[in-house]
Amino acid sequence: MLDAIRFDPRGLVPCIAQQHDTGEVLMMAWMNREAAEETLATGRVCYFSRSRGGLWRKGETSGQQQRLVELRLDCDGDTLLALVDQTGVACHTGRRSCFFLALRDGALAEIAAPEVPPEELYGR
């Protein structure tokens, strides 16, 4: 499968994480080849952090891991869809999904509240 992925010139591919049973889109992040390999080998989702410039084992700090249920590839091979089982929350703000801002009545509205205080995720 790794050979079928078309990484961009930076060596990265976007990966959408979707909760496998509810269908909720949790987040979108990037993988390089090594992150995709590790994800497939361990069954735990690993991204590539563009800000830190290294592997980002989701939940390593926060405990909010993603167990891989199935990895899918799109028609032109340049986007991944990871069906996952998310432990706790996906967002660093303590919300279940990163997509908690919605355009409603012409303005951005927060449509979900934090389920966990962020300092509880990263403060230990």
Added chain:
Amino acid sequence: MLDAIRFDPRGLVPCIAQQHDTGEVLMMAWMNREAAEETLATGRVCYFSRSRGGLWRKGETSGQQQRLVELRLDCDGDTLLALVDQTGVACHTGRRSCFFLALRDGALAEIAAPEVPPEELYGR
């Protein structure tokens, strides 16, 4: 909302299209500011085609349009999630979703068949 979007150095932002009622992830494509503006103004999803270098009014050729139900933004402002009502199929191969390849038993498997022959979408 447009001012809250963090476009990348190319002026693009990835946009995930999800069928609003079933939760199915249909596709991922890119928008520039103009495409996002047009999407919000018309209620019909418009992307930016990187291959053609211009606006891509989804369904303009194929008839398989996406009506915008709600546009969401993620926590760091660099990814959009469009909840849409997809007419027909989203994928140029005639499949409902672009994510029809899944890694199963160590190999990529096609998990969905075309619902429409592609030549019917583009042949007219």
